[in-house]
Amino acid sequence: MSLISTLARLEAVESGRARPLATVRHRHVAERPLVLVPLTTAGEAGAPLGALVGTDPEEPTLLVVPQPRDRDLRFAFLADLAEAVLPYVDGFADDVEAAERGETDPETGKKVKVEVELCADAPQLIVPSRAGVEYVRLLGRSTRFRRTAEQDPETPFPAPPRVPLLGRWLTHYGERARVPGSSLLLAATDLLNRHWATGQSSLEDQHLGALLAWIDAPEGSSGAEAALRAELARDRDGQLLCPPAGPATDPAFDNRLLAPAVERYDRARQALAAAEDGQAADERLGDLHRAEREIRRLILAQLRPTWHAVWRAIELVRELPPGARVADRWTRDRWSFTGHRDRVRAGEPPQPRRDDAVTAANKLAARESAQTQLEAQEALDDPLVMAGRRLTGEAFVAEVVEVTMAWSESKRPAPRPLLTVRTDDRPHLGEGVKAYRSLEGKPQTARFVRYEEDGSLVLRVLDRMGRGKEPAEGSVPEKGDRLVWTLFEHDQRVGPKLPDPEETPWTHGGPPRVDAVEAPDAVTPEDLL
Amino acid sequence: MSESLGSGPVPRPQTTLRHRLAELRGPASAPHPLDARALAALAANPGCRRRALLDGAGVDKAALASALGAPSGFGQSQFAFMRGHAFEAKVKADGGAELLRLLGVDDREDVRVPDLTAAGPQGRAARTALALREATEAGAEGAWTLLDHPMLALEVAGSPAYLEPDAVVVGPGGRWTVVEIKSFPMIDGSADAAKVGAAARQAAVYVLALERTARVTEGASVAHSVLLVCPKDFTNQPTGSVVDVRKQLSVTRRQLARLTRVEDIAAALPEGVSFDVAACSAEELTAAVEAVPHAYAPECLAACELAFHCRDRARAAGAVEALGRSVRGELGGLTTVGAVLAAARGEAGDPDDPAVAALRRAAALRAESLEEAAACR
Numbered sequence: 083m084s085l086i087s088t089l090a091r092l093e094a095v096e097s098g099r100a101r102p103l104a105t106v107r108h109r110h111v112a113e114r115p116l117v118l119v120p121l122t123t124a125g126e127a128g129a130p131l132g133a134l135v136g137t138d139p140e141e142p143t144l145l146v147v148p149q150p151r152d153r154d155l156r157f158a159f160l161a162d163l164a165e166a167v168l169p170y171v172d173g174f175a176d177d178v179e180a181a182e183r184g185e186t187d188p189e190t191g192k193k194v195k196v197e198v199e200l201c202a203d204a205p206q207l208i209v210p211s212r213a214g215v216e217y218v219r220l221l222g223r224s225t226r227f228r229r230t231a232e233q234d235p236e237t238p239f240p241a242p243p244r245v246p247l248l249g250r251w252l253t254h255y256g257e258r259a260r261v262p263g264s265s266l267l268l269a270a271t272d273l274l275n276r277h278w279a280t281g282q283s284s285l286e287d288q289h290l291g292a293l294l295a296w297i298d299a300p301e302g303s304s305g306a307e308a309a310l311r312a313e314l315a316r317d318r319d320g321q322l323l324c325p326p327a328g329p330a331t332d333p334a335f336d337n338r339l340l341a342p343a344v345e346r347y348d349r350a351r352q353a354l355a356a357a358e359d360g361q362a363a364d365e366r367l368g369d370l371h372r373a374e375r376e377i378r379r380l381i382l383a384q385l386r387p388t389w390h391a392v393w394r395a396i397e398l399v400r401e402l403p404p405g406a407r408v409a410d411r412w413t414r415d416r417w418s419f420t421g422h423r424d425r426v427r428a429g430e431p432p433q434p435r436r437d438d439a440v441t442a443a444n445k446l447a448a449r450e451s452a453q454t455q456l457e458a459q460e461a462l463d464d465p466l467v468m469a470g471r472r473l474t475g476e477a478f479v480a481e482v483v484e485v486t487m488a489w490s491e492s493k494r495p496a497p498r499p500l501l502t503v504r505t506d507d508r509p510h511l512g513e514g515v516k517a518y519r520s521l522e523g524k525p526q527t528a529r530f531v532r533y534e535e536d537g538s539l540v541l542r543v544l545d546r547m548g549r550g551k552e553p554a555e556g557s558v559p560e561k562g563d564r565l566v567w568t569l570f571e572h573d574q575r576v577g578p579k580l581p582d583p584e585e586t587p588w589t590h591g592g593p594p595r596v597d598a599v600e601a602p603d604a605v606t607p608e609d610l611l
Numbered sequence: 612m613s614e615s616l617g618s619g620p621v622p623r624p625q626t627t628l629r630h631r632l633a634e635l636r637g638p639a640s641a642p643h644p645l646d647a648r649a650l651a652a653l654a655a656n657p658g659c660r661r662r663a664l665l666d667g668a669g670v671d672k673a674a675l676a677s678a679l680g681a682p683s684g685f686g687q688s689q690f691a692f693m694r695g696h697a698f699e700a701k702v703k704a705d706g707g708a709e710l711l712r713l714l715g716v717d718d719r720e721d722v723r724v725p726d727l728t729a730a731g732p733q734g735r736a737a738r739t740a741l742a743l744r745e746a747t748e749a750g751a752e753g754a755w756t757l758l759d760h761p762m763l764a765l766e767v768a769g770s771p772a773y774l775e776p777d778a779v780v781v782g783p784g785g786r787w788t789v790v791e792i793k794s795f796p797m798i799d800g801s802a803d804a805a806k807v808g809a810a811a812r813q814a815a816v817y818v819l820a821l822e823r824t825a826r827v828t829e830g831a832s833v834a835h836s837v838l839l840v841c842p843k844d845f846t847n848q849p850t851g852s853v854v855d856v857r858k859q860l861s862v863t864r865r866q867l868a869r870l871t872r873v874e875d876i877a878a879a880l881p882e883g884v885s886f887d888v889a890a891c892s893a894e895e896l897t898a899a900v901e902a903v904p905h906a907y908a909p910e911c912l913a914a915c916e917l918a919f920h921c922r923d924r925a926r927a928a929g930a931v932e933a934l935g936r937s938v939r940g941e942l943g944g945l946t947t948v949g950a951v952l953a954a955a956r957g958e959a960g961d962p963d964d965p966a967v968a969a970l971r972r973a974a975a976l977r978a979e980s981l982e983e984a985a986a987c988r
Contacts, residue, residue, distance in 0.1 A: 105984030125691030127796035283909035333686035
């Protein structure tokens with residue numbers, strides 16, 4: 083945490099309200115995101131308990147597993163989830179624009195431009211918290227290797243038709259969420275934490291209710307009080323007024339409300355199975371429905387506050403104006419979505435359990451460069467973020483006090499003007515250090531030359547001044563200009579290219595085996611998912 | 612102080628200390644046992660005298676927190692509880708054959724599973740020590756022994772703690788291995804790092820306790836890696852992974868040695884202080900708790916029943932640690948929210964102090980950027 087954000091937290095403590103950490107919105111928020119609030123069964127990996135899902139804050143779809151240990155009921159849940167998620171995802175697949183991508187021609191080895199499709203927009207998934215993001219990954223892992231009866235008639239417990247496809251999409255989204263700055267799958271807590279500092283620690287900020295309480299405290303109450311209520315307040319039955327944002331449930335809910343309701347449901351099912359005649363069966367079916375409705379009611383009550391909290395978070399973040407470079411990052415997300423759409427359409431198998439060496443190295447390199455890019459872009463978009471970089475000496479704001487024209491000493495002299503600038507910041511400048519400023523969205527480079535006696539700096543501008551002897555108009559700063567210079571680059575350089583997976587050297591396990599198809603998870607009757 | 616952990620069998624705690632701790636706890640209440648999870652948490656915050664004393668005296672902190680009006684949210688879902696028990700039973704089924712298979716030992720029908728029942732924790736600890744000695748002797752002849760829920764004793768900050776690992780396996784050559792059975796899944800060979808870390812810290816406490824017994828048992832040695840057993844993927848099938856706990860072991864050993872002796876903390880208390888939840892009023896309990904200094908950090912929320920109470924106090928005092936331990940580091944000698952903000956605004960503090968100077972620059976830059984952004988709108 084930088085000193086500036088620590089200061090923001092302390093200000094929040096004093097004022098009892100969250101304080102801004104950003105002056106613009108740094109994440110893309112779709113017009114019609116899909117919000118997913120999942121709940122899981124305590125102690126059972128990947129045994130979902132229920133979910134609220136949908137694109138309309140007023141009309142969520144409630145999905146409930148009345149007995150999470152029952153495989154058929156879980157499959158029914160996953161099939162319903164697929165029905166809620168996949169039509170939304172498919173809705174973005176066909177609206178495309180033409181784009182170009184640089185590829186290497188396999189025969190000539192030359193770089194060529196290839197016309198490809200790029201989806202005009204991409205589906206966005208928003209979950210309450212980081213644990214929710216992890217749960218999306220987990221659901222993806224647990225379903226993408228499932229076999230349907232159509233794929234394999236012999237499979238002992240066939241999954242409903244669209245479930246494996248759901249798993250592949252959830253896996254893709256879970257994986258994309260690990261790329262810094264991506265917005266395909268977002269956690270509401272991360273969205274809020276990026277833009278506001280609360281008067282509590284970052285650990286406590288993972289509680290969506292408490293976090294919102296600081297940002298959006300009701301009139302007349304302090305954020306700290308509201309947050310405490312969100313964390314601890316319970317009703318007369320000992321139930322939290324603000325249930326956890328999931329996927330884990332509150333143990334008091336499990337023990338006092340859910341367990342007895344599930345037990346009633348089990349008894350009603352046994353009674354139905356034991357019914358001897360039609361009339362008795364009808365009556366007992368009624369009991370079973372009542373028991374199921376009761377569980378649905380309980381789970382809805384746990385999910386609804388979080389559902390509203392997520393939409394409230396979206397609303398709050400939308401009020402901020404978007405950063406100028408957010409759209410650029412969203413385009414990368416659209417490429418990611420389009421790429422996976424193409425892989426699914428091409429009939430490629432589901433993502434493997436473990437990446438091969440080249441894919442893994444590529445992913446890591448991509449995440450690293452996304453991280454540096456994100457840091458640079460956020461600073462350029464937002465003076466408050468830039469202030470943090472200025473404080474650490476990685477950027478400075480300076481006023482131009484003098485411009486001296488000069489030229490390079492080559493056969494065709496090019497302009498290399500010298501700028502004398504004055505700054506109150508303390509950048510880490512040394513011999514030959516380069517500084518960059520944004521000129522019409524593109525970086526212009528200057529090299530640090532020397533300090534003048536009065537403490538001002540001399541910089542030599544190196545590029546973006548056109549081809550002529552005289553610099554293009556507006557390309558050289560003028561006297562009196564106040565400019566932001568950064569010592570970090572604005573764009574990422576692409577690292578060395580890795581070999582194709584087929585060329586993986588033996589030191590890294592050799593080429594991945596193409597004949598080894600990922601086998602579905604082994605299933606036994608007592609398996610939980 | 613390291614000798615209190617390091618050497619020899621458990622020294623008898625002084626009867627006066629035991630008497631004093633019983634007084635603090637309240638004579639009517641049974642001591643709340645100190646388990647490995649609590650010890651690992653204690654080791655994570657060795658500067659907290661409040662926790663050291665209350666745990667040492669065996670005070671029921673959950674009841675105390677409720678009495679103070681700041682109840683903890685701790686609890687276990689019965690679903691998780693049932694699942695955990697069912698899984699542990701499955702792992703230990705067939706006289707431990709399944710467990711040994713995970714250790715890489717196949718087809719052993721002759722695993723010894725000694726009976727460890729005895730009266731009271733001390734009795735069970737003595738019984739375990741005996742069983743460990745026998746198992747080590749049998750191990751010299753190539754036999755395997757599974758100790759199901761043994762009881763180990765460890766002296767912590769001058770008071771005894773009894774610990775119950777899920778299992779200890781003694782193999783040929785007298786090697787003792789701690790087995791930790793957890794019900795979180797290991798998916799594609801990897802499990803949640805935070806959960807594995809917690810399990811490793813807990814197991815390190817068991818290894819530490821075993822080492823004390825091993826030192827007085829001829830031919831015995833304790834493995835510094837433990838066997839973590841978890842469900843495989845989404846199934847109920849156990850799978851194991853050997854986890855090296857040397858790092859956790861040295862951290863825990865050092866931190867536990869750093870714990871101020873409970874004796875010293877108790878001696879510093881004023882007369883008449885009592886944590887007897889049954890006998891004292893809320894005001895008396897509050898005053899009693901106040902008499903022992905705490906070292907609150909946000910990590911406590913996940914590990915200590917009293918955390919909400921201490922957080923309340925830390926916030927009321929304006930302590931910057933309430934925002935996280937790392938916050939303290941960048942603020943130099945400024946320890947309260949008021950002092951930091953006053954220094955940042957130039958109302959107080961020495962401008963030559965680098966921390967104060969940095970704060971002022973940060974405050975100026977922050978204000979400038981916020982104004983700039985507001986002007987742009």
